Amino acid sequence: MKRTIRAILALLLVGSFAASVYYSPYWTLYRMKVAIEEKDADGLSRRVDYPALRASMKSQVKSTLHAQTAQLGEPMQGMNALAEGLMDQMLEAMVSPQAVAAMMSGAGQSGTAPDKGEDAAQGEGKPRDLALHYRSWDQALFSPKGGAGGFLFQRAGLWSWKLAGVDLGLARLAQPRP
Numbered sequence: 360m361k362r363t364i365r366a367i368l369a370l371l372l373v374g375s376f377a378a379s380v381y382y383s384p385y386w387t388l389y390r391m392k393v394a395i396e397e398k399d400a401d402g403l404s405r406r407v408d409y410p411a412l413r414a415s416m417k418s419q420v421k422s423t424l425h426a427q428t429a430q431l432g433e434p435m436q437g438m439n440a441l442a443e444g445l446m447d448q449m450l451e452a453m454v455s456p457q458a459v460a461a462m463m464s465g466a467g468q469s470g471t472a473p474d475k476g477e478d479a480a481q482g483e484g485k486p487r488d489l490a491l492h493y494r495s496w497d498q499a500l501f502s503p504k505g506g507a508g509g510f511l512f513q514r515a516g517l518w519s520w521k522l523a524g525v526d527l528g529l530a531r532l533a534q535p536r537p
Contacts, residue, residue, distance in 0.1 A: 415524030
């Protein structure tokens with residue numbers, strides 16, 4: 360009888376541990392939401408890897424820029440160096456706690472206009488459902504259900520995560536036009 364109880368308790372303990380590790384990105388997302396609502400820039404900044412976030416955004420914008428200028432021909436390709444220099448400076452200035460808060464707040468809003476009446480009052484500010492997709496043990500992507508884009512989180516400990524990238528949804532712009 361005691362063995363059965365110990366086995367059940369051990370199973371519950373292991374299951375609880377595994378569940379807490381698996382769902383820890385949700386906790387980080389929740390803490391970011393609270394920091395945004397309370398206008399706590401330090402609390403938000405503790406959960407963001409700004410250099411990785413800038414690098415993620417730069418690579419997406421650069422690849423889209425290269426694809427777009429390649430379609431326009433050789434004269435425009437010479438503008439890439441100038442555009443990349445300006446873009447680097449712009450992204451350095453843009454990726455701040457305030458910009459991350461605005462980006463995260465905008466992602467949590469419903470993308471469709473609410474109906475009139477009672478649903479309209481409930482629809483404003485209603486968070487969109489975000490789905491969690493693990494890319495690997497240390498990378499998790501939150502993306503809107505049925506939508507494009509998302510937020511890439513990098514593990515920063517067993518239960519800790521940091522926002523390390525954003526899918527800006529620019530891939531469709533980089534594809535050649537028919």
